[in-house]
Amino acid sequence: MDTATGLEEAYRATGRRVTRQRRIVLRALEESDGHLDAEALHDRARVHDPDVSLATVYRTLAVLKEMGLVEEHRLGEEHSHYEPVRDEPHYHFTCRHCGRVIEFETPLVERIRKELSDKKGVSVLAAHLHVSGYCSDCRGAEEAVDDEA
Amino acid sequence: MDTATGLEEAYRATGRRVTRQRRIVLRALEESDGHLDAEALHDRARVHDPDVSLATVYRTLAVLKEMGLVEEHRLGEEHSHYEPVRDEPHYHFTCRHCGRVIEFETPLVERIRKELSDKKGVSVLAAHLHVSGYCSDCRGAEEAVDDEA
DNA sequence: GTCCATGCAAACTGTTTGCACGCGC
DNA sequence: GCGCGTGCAAACAGTTTGCATGGAC
Numbered sequence: 001m002d003t004a005t006g007l008e009e010a011y012r013a014t015g016r017r018v019t020r021q022r023r024i025v026l027r028a029l030e031e032s033d034g035h036l037d038a039e040a041l042h043d044r045a046r047v048h049d050p051d052v053s054l055a056t057v058y059r060t061l062a063v064l065k066e067m068g069l070v071e072e073h074r075l076g077e078e079h080s081h082y083e084p085v086r087d088e089p090h091y092h093f094t095c096r097h098c099g100r101v102i103e104f105e106t107p108l109v110e111r112i113r114k115e116l117s118d119k120k121g122v123s124v125l126a127a128h129l130h131v132s133g134y135c136s137d138c139r140g141a142e143e144a145v146d147d148e149a
Numbered sequence: 150m151d152t153a154t155g156l157e158e159a160y161r162a163t164g165r166r167v168t169r170q171r172r173i174v175l176r177a178l179e180e181s182d183g184h185l186d187a188e189a190l191h192d193r194a195r196v197h198d199p200d201v202s203l204a205t206v207y208r209t210l211a212v213l214k215e216m217g218l219v220e221e222h223r224l225g226e227e228h229s230h231y232e233p234v235r236d237e238p239h240y241h242f243t244c245r246h247c248g249r250v251i252e253f254e255t256p257l258v259e260r261i262r263k264e265l266s267d268k269k270g271v272s273v274l275a276a277h278l279h280v281s282g283y284c285s286d287c288r289g290a291e292e293a294v295d296d297e298a
Numbered sequence: 299g300t301c302c303a304t305g306c307a308a309a310c311t312g313t314t315t316g317c318a319c320g321c322g323c
Numbered sequence: 324g325c326g327c328g329t330g331c332a333a334a335c336a337g338t339t340t341g342c343a344t345g346g347a348c
Contacts, residue, residue: 055307059304093273112278112280124282133275135270136271165328168321200329229312
């Protein structure tokens with residue numbers, strides 16, 4: 001796939017220096033299947049170089065966010081997840097029991113955007129839809145989780 | 150409106166003690182038009198009693214969340230906003246320039262829930278839709294904000 | 299050689315918690 | 324008066340930042 005070098009090239013194109021650490025973080029991001037948190041990304045980066053610091057991971061993510069190449073999501077409510085921006089918008093479902101994240105697409109959010117623009121006169125830049133519940137594997141375990149809480 | 154005593158009664162019904170501080174926080178929540186953050190709620194509570202602590206605000210919110218009477222939202226991405234649960238679900242738009250929060254309704258999210266259940270076999274408990282952009286008053290100010298970033 | 303990027307540790311923000319006291323029941 | 328709820332301050336998690344050094348260009 002050609003997105004494999006995508007981040008690094010887009011990054012280099014901005015005139016920023018491509019350091020060893022930054023390349024490692026970019027690769028780790030690209031190789032991820034999406035929605036990694038900073039800690040997980042850091043762990044993956046350290047496989048290639050144990051000295052990549054968490055601060056560098058955060059700094060790299062900040063740059064990528066600013067460039068619009070990476071999106072930050074609050075899925076589990078406590079910390080952020082990051083993923084490279086793709087062409088088609090998509091949304092997230094998280095399972096409250098096993099934590100699994102399922103991505104899904106729907107044209108309906110686009111319709112909501114339009115309705116909102118028309119009715120309220122706002123200009124929409126982004127729409128995040130986060131659904132939670134139990135995935136097909138965990139549907140029987142609902143009470144167990146509720147008891148834990 | 151009868152929701153004015155709603156929180157306190159529901160609260161009392163669980164057998165918990167209704168203290169002066171807790172009553173103040175419940176009232177402040179009910180009198181809010183929704184989506185206050187903990188700090189704002191604390192400020193409002195202190196109007197009635199300067200000694201209500203932020204910890205008590207958080208503890209009260211935690212109880213109400215657990216009871217399902219209050220919802221927590223991540224609107225601005227950095228800290229949480231809280232609002233009493235109402236009958237009809239609604240969603241939020243936030244203006245990136247002035248910070249205004251606009252609530253809106255749409256039946257389309259319900260359709261998305263159904264589609265998701267059918268296609269992926271998941272059981273949906275909650276759906277949060279957060280749209281951001283510029284409100285009608287701030288549509289001209291977009292570049293100014295982008296420059297600040 | 300310049301100057302951006304790094305690692306480290308300290309700072310910071312929002313939230314939670316341990317403890318001894320206070321007050322609702 | 325029992326025991327939950329409180330205020331305070333310290334702890335906490337996630338993230339950001341100041342500073343001196345290092346490495347990309």
